[in-house]
Amino acid sequence: MKQETRYPIFHRGGRALALAHRAAPKTTGFLAVVGLLGSGLPVVAAWLMKAVLDGISSGVAPASGGGMLLLVLLVFAGVFSAVLPHVKSYLKEELDRSVSARSYDTVYKKINQFVTLARFEDPKFLDRLRLAQQAGVTAPGAVVTALLGSVAGLVTACGFIVSLWLLSPVLAVTLVLSIVPVALVEFYLGSRRAEVLHLVAPLQRREFFYRELIANNRAAKELRLYGTGDFFRQRMMADRRLSDSHQRALARKKLGAGALTALAGAAAAGLALAWSVRSAWKGELTVGDVSMLIAAVAGVQTSASGLVETFARTHESLILFGHYLFIIDLDLDVPAPVRPRSVVPLRWGIEIRDVWFRYSDDAPWVLEGASLFIPHGSTVGIVGKNGAGKSTLVKLLCRFHDPTRGAIYWDGVDIRDIPAGDLRRRIGAVFQDFMFYDLSAAENIGIGDVERISDGDRVRKAAELAGIHGVLSGLPLGYQTLLSRIFFSEEDKNDPKTGVMLSGGQWQRVALARGLMRDERDFLILDEPTSGLDPEAEKEVGRRIAEFGASRTSLLITHRLGSIRESDAIAVLAGGRIVELGTHDELISAAGTYAELFAMQADGYVGP
């Protein structure tokens, strides 16, 4: 993944500060004040110490008025120096919490605004989203504290350099010059660190994927059956070792550079000390001057190397922050309707007119001029071979993607002119790849109509329609039983009431009940809703769905041709278009693809 180059580094810094200010204005203000106080304190303490020592060497009694005041001030400076880091660390953690909470909220709000699935199906985008989720979101807090830390370090360093200048301009200049190699080395290491970060990021993500896979309960069966656990573990460790080797190379560079710069710093400090002691011996400097000089040399070196390291870390955080900015600045994934139309209860029907679709410009066409009319109040079944494009058509009807060419009309209105949320409120759907939520049975169904999630009667009615009421009411806590084996606490771990696992077919009925939660939806899409049900259940559920769907428009996709036999019309999708359309009897008489598929299935049941 390349780094985000759209935002200059100062722009990112400004946005990070603005974010901190919005998330926690008081904490940011306090942190700035405490940081500034803390940065001036070492310089003030050094001057106080010089004055006390000079007083002692010139025979001023510590108990005298001036001497006592100096001592008291020195003690206060010491107390503040001891307490301030704790206050600063508390404020920093608080700022991190506030900024992270706000930026998390912003990122997830943004994700929820995506109208279509296009971004979720783009691996490059997902990679970037993961970066924004993993690190970019926590970066603003790091950026703010690093920026404030930089200002504080600058104040300390400048305070000491000025102090040193007053004692010996030559020494001050020498010391500043001795920092230059440290700064250069740190900047070099900073850019190497950023490079390593980009090299290891994909490795760490893959490693994370393998780690999750090996411990995943849904993957456990296949991993054991195919014996692929060690295969994935080896891949995980290979990625781990590669990322470790990049980090080790960087650590070695750091070690070498750190040792060299420490040597240079120690040599500069030693020379300054020797010079000051010699000057004090000759009477050119006082004892207080020597103590000031020692404090200044140590203070400048510490704050300078701290400063450069802070800059390097800030730079790193800002690189990650770029991914966060990229996500939150994204435009809508589909243009807003120019003349938005409100969706009306379906009266006439839904028309798919000459729809062409492919998932990307270089992907093959999935739909090539598909046309179909679904009249209001009718049930239309769609059949077709694997990969024919049935689920794709469902995605277009729900507006998870827009047709590349052609259009879909809801009572004559192009669905692109209807706000997607309004359209979806009129559609109920059960997808082939439905979701399993680690929620209670009641919530698993109730989220089909969030506004009525607590309406127990409605949830029960939906469960009855889907033929799962008997199973759910017999669970340890009835509808309140958690449909999961994820434990919420250690104590609950052995409690059978904590959660249960349903069978595949039972889960499918729960998903079906979720799709049937809303009475008032006037278009029901069922994509393989009964594939996991036993024949008896399939027949029973099919009968109930037919009753439920009698007053509304339904689209039923299935490979089990027996369950769409009674549909008002059956469409066969092949080669990207609807090639046959009619009732079961009409299609059987036409002796085309449908008749062939039906005969094959019937043969399968009857046998040779």
Ligand SMILES: Nc1ncnc2c1ncn2[C@@H]1O[C@H](COP(=O)(O)OP(=O)(O)OP(=O)(O)O)[C@@H](O)[C@H]1O
């Ligand atoms: N997100 C996607 N990105 C790229 N191609 C896709 C995506 N989803 C589906 N396809 C491709 O589109 C084609 C149609 O897939 P679709 O899932 O619509 O078929 P289907 O008729 O529902 O098949 P099945 O009966 O197996 O469920 C397939 O060739 C598939 O590889």
